[in-house]
Amino acid sequence: MFLAIHSNEVEIVMWCSPLLYPEKRSKPLAVALPASLTADLPHLREKTVxxxxxxxxxxxxxxxxxxIYVDKHGTEDEGELLANILRYCETPQYLRKRIYTISALFKYVGLLPPLKIPSHTVASSLDGIKDGDFRDGVxxxxxxxxxxxxxxxxxxFLVPKKLKRGERVTVKINKTKDSLKLSVVSREEVKLYWGYTVNYEHKGLVDSIKSFNADLVIATSKYGDPITKVFNDMKDAIRKSNKILILFGSPHEGLFEICKRFKVNLSDIAHFIVNTIPFQGCETVRTEEAMLATLSIINIMHYI
Structure with missing residues (x-):
């Protein structure tokens, strides 16, 4: 499918072809979300969804x-809830009972949509295993x-390495006619997209940015530059960068307001402050909606 988008400031021409097994990004991409993301929701069911x-x-x-960064004191527990459910989602279904004990936090995890990423869609029987396959295990x-x-x-299966009981590992499988031999590998060795990690250290926005050590930080805000104005500059910056971090505000406070409370200038911690949904029809855009819109644009920038 050939896609062309034209405007006064942006011209995008790209060839889109579906990938059955998507490769991981060549440059690490992270998003920073506020701990209060689910604080406005009254019920655990809605928080989980x-x-x-x-x-x-x-x-x-x-x-x-x-x-996950602490944007407001008193929301630390909300951050823990968010982190735990995000980790649960990313864990392959066949490992969840091994890793997670029965908890009130997971009462509504049956409502969670399956991710169906490569680490989740592996073979369920020995017959489907191929030499060189990767799998997650406990x-x-x-x-x-x-x-x-x-x-x-x-x-x-046995791996020839002493590990900590309960540890989650990624293994590579060497399949012979009679048996499977496993070796523990790092995620970096897997060429496919293998899922995300969740980092919540109860730090504020500034310290969280420092921990990731990105060389390109993009802040999202309705008061930022329209994406059409900075599209080409952002695209060039992404091409030149090695690690990208995208910042999002909370349901009740944007990044400008959060930074003001912590006496920080947003322009001092971000290379771009951008409005990825110019001319929004709704009074407010929810964080999850802003994340979807922003990552759609960033995804395009990687391939043009």
Whole structure:
């Protein structure tokens, strides 16, 4: 499918072809979300659903890391809830009972949409396993010179490395005619998009930015420059950058308001302050909606 978009300031021409197994991004991409993201919702059911929307958006656009920052004192517990549900979403279904115990926090996780990322859509039987496949697993038993790992098949398998019980690992499978041999690998070795990580250290916005150490920080705000005005400059900055971080405000406060309370100038911590939804029809745009719109544009910038 050929797509062309024209305006006075932006011209986009790209060829779109579907990828059955999407590769990970060549440059790490993270989003920073406020701990108060679900604070305005009265019921755990709605909080869970909103977290699921965030997880789906992150997966669709191959976000590598979700950073949660404390935007307001008293919302730390909301941040914990958000972090836990986002981690639950990212965990392959076959590992969830191993990793998560019964908790009131997960009462409504049945409402969460499946991510269907490559780490979730692996074969469920030995017959479907191919040599060189990657899978996530959980260590269920350790020995002096090895560990027993559950990788969601009929039985656990031994890896020749002593690991911590309960640890989640990624393994590469060497399949022979008679057996499977597993080796523990880092996520960096997997070429496909393998999901996001969640980072919540109870830090404020500024310290969270420093922790990620991005060389390109993009702040979103309805008071920012219209995306049509800065599109080409942002595109060039993305091409030259190595790590990208996108900042989002809360349901009740934008980034300008949050920074003002903490006596920080937003322009001092972000390279771009951009309105990715100019001429919005609604009085306010929700964080999850802004995230979807912004990442759609960033995704296009990667490929033109």
């Amino acid at each position: 909103k977290a699921g929307l965030i997880a789906r958006t992150a997966a669709i656009f191959r976000v590598d890391e979700i950073i 260590v269920i038993k350790t020995y002096k010179d090895g560990s027993l790992v559950d990788i969601g098949l009929d039985k656990p």
